[in-house]
Amino acid sequence: MKTMKIIITAGGISEKIDGVRKITNSGTGRLGSLTAEELVRRGGDRIEKIYYVCAPGSAVPRADAEVIPVQGAEEANTVLERLLTRENIGAVIHSMAVSDYAVDRVTTAENLAGFLADRLSSADRQEFRSTRALAEFLLECINRNDRLLDRSRKVSSELDHMLLMMRRTPKLIGLVKALRPSAVLVGFKLLKGVDRQTLLNAGHEVMKKNSCDLVLANDQTEISGDRHVGYLLSPDGSFERYETKAEISAGIAGRVLSLLEKRERQ
Amino acid sequence: MKTMKIIITAGGISEKIDGVRKITNSGTGRLGSLTAEELVRRGGDRIEKIYYVCAPGSAVPRADAEVIPVQGAEEANTVLERLLTRENIGAVIHSMAVSDYAVDRVTTAENLAGFLADRLSSADRQEFRSTRALAEFLLECINRNDRLLDRSRKVSSELDHMLLMMRRTPKLIGLVKALRPSAVLVGFKLLKGVDRQTLLNAGHEVMKKNSCDLVLANDQTEISGDRHVGYLLSPDGSFERYETKAEISAGIAGRVLSLLEKRERQ
Known part of the structure; x- marks a missing residue:
């Protein structure tokens, strides 16, 4: 051999x-x-x-x-x-x-809710003819949420509702x-x-x-x-x-x- | 002493x-x-x-x-x-x-979007007179989302957008x-x-x-x-x-x- x-x-x-x-x-x-x-x-x-x-x-x-x-x-x-x-x-x-999974982004429920509310308010409500269309819009918003916490240091210990958004690893x-x-x-x-x-x-x-x-x-x-x-x-x-x-x-x-x-x- | x-x-x-x-x-x-x-x-x-x-x-x-x-x-x-x-x-x-923080609940962006869309669809739209009121409603929904993954075993490795919802530890x-x-x-x-x-x-x-x-x-x-x-x-x-x-x-x-x-x- x-x-x-x-x-x-x-x-x-x-x-x-x-x-x-x-x-x-x-x-x-x-x-x-x-x-x-x-x-x-x-x-x-x-x-x-x-x-x-x-x-x-x-x-x-x-x-x-x-x-x-x-x-x-x-x-x-x-x-x-x-x-x-x-x-x-x-x-x-x-x-x-x-x-x-690796951590993709770190945010809070408050940040996410605020981001979604802004997107919904500025969107044309007519678009959401069905609950399903609304869910698709919200999914895209959740994945684009840019109100994030700075992860390079240590994220505050005082947040009430921290959210970790994960991505799949190779x-x-x-x-x-x-x-x-x-x-x-x-x-x-x-x-x-x-x-x-x-x-x-x-x-x-x-x-x-x-x-x-x-x-x-x-x-x-x-x-x-x-x-x-x-x-x-x-x-x-x-x-x-x-x-x-x-x-x-x-x-x-x-x-x-x-x-x-x-x-x-x- | x-x-x-x-x-x-x-x-x-x-x-x-x-x-x-x-x-x-x-x-x-x-x-x-x-x-x-x-x-x-x-x-x-x-x-x-x-x-x-x-x-x-x-x-x-x-x-x-x-x-x-x-x-x-x-x-x-x-x-x-x-x-x-x-x-x-x-x-x-x-x-x-x-x-x-400890992990409170594990879900996916898809589950959360679906839950929010259902809640929004069944809510009285008149309630949301301001973006702020809408954000508060969404925050409550995010924190009540009950479309969760079973954490007692091993959560699937195949999810596209896993979300970890954290709570503060004592x-x-x-x-x-x-x-x-x-x-x-x-x-x-x-x-x-x-x-x-x-x-x-x-x-x-x-x-x-x-x-x-x-x-x-x-x-x-x-x-x-x-x-x-x-x-x-x-x-x-x-x-x-x-x-x-x-x-x-x-x-x-x-x-x-x-x-x-x-x-x-x-």
Whole structure:
């Protein structure tokens, strides 16, 4: 087998609200760091390099890896894009918990109400023949509201009705096959408090949507301390069930290495 | 000096958005844990007990202290209230970074626009003689919007315009003198990127509002690694400037112990 470079993303990424507040995703980086260690242990010389892209403060592997801390989904996106384009990446294990939403704008209910009232007052009332037309007008106004608070410092602690208007962050996983179709891709799906079938279905949906080679589906309620139940799904619908982070990381590392070998033989 | 019990609050407290997302405040607990260690070192037998109320995962003192982890400002409030009422607390050092806001409701711009459109359509248009009256009506509607997302699990990752409606959390510091007027109270004020005079003024405002005996005013931009600039303000307008967490915690511990001795002599 030729030597190869692997990207592991890990940890819970934060998104800034203002100068001192942020939104974080649950995620310690422990599973990602264990997977890096397993890959090095099993892959030996075949692993040329591991890029470990993580949230600041995440667990990092006790193995040779280039640790790249990133602030926010948009920075993670930039780093992944650069690595996938410039480096010969054989596999991506995307265990990072990325905020699906970043804070777009910060306002108050008072500011928003004032803005909407001004827009309604100056609009031609005849336009709103139906409640639906009115709702569409209001939606556009809500999304254009420009009476915002300054987020570069710390937003006042004294507001009665602060509103955070969120935008979706880029889906990092979508980059992998778009930029490097040959790479082995392991996706992750975390839900909370759902039954097993719902979890497996959601995992398969992630797999299909992003052309993953494997998906680890897990439920927050089944993760505590050393216990970590995870289902490693294959495209054919089969899966392995694991009960600890050690089992999961060994399972992922083993499967990724054998997929890489198989690809090379083809 | 009689033996005494001291509460130290520390770390950055989180507020849940949904089953897996949360809002966190910057804060490691390092300053609080160092202060606990200094108090034990300097106070010796005079310290009967330290209650260390902290965010889960915070730094904890390498000294004898009862560590009480709390999730969210409301739980911190309950714990402080209990301790202040039941225990003979001599001093409170409130270094915890508490979210000023908790997530009250989660909705989307679409849901809110639909709700507002329905309310406007069914309202008597004659009511809105002025833009101001309309704004007041809309404000009430925004705050009553009941088209909400289920936050007990994980809110969908696919929403275009998620809105977080926040409410203010209880001001923990206000509890101290209300429940135990004789306690020595050290408040903290953190701002970001302001000039020194603005920072000192804000610190004095916290002192006045909460009847603090001391306030540590600091600026996020002057905190990195070991460097931590802090101004320990006294009610007479004087202050000490410190440059590291070790200096700050030593300064606070020394001043708190001497204030406690002075009170006892009176």
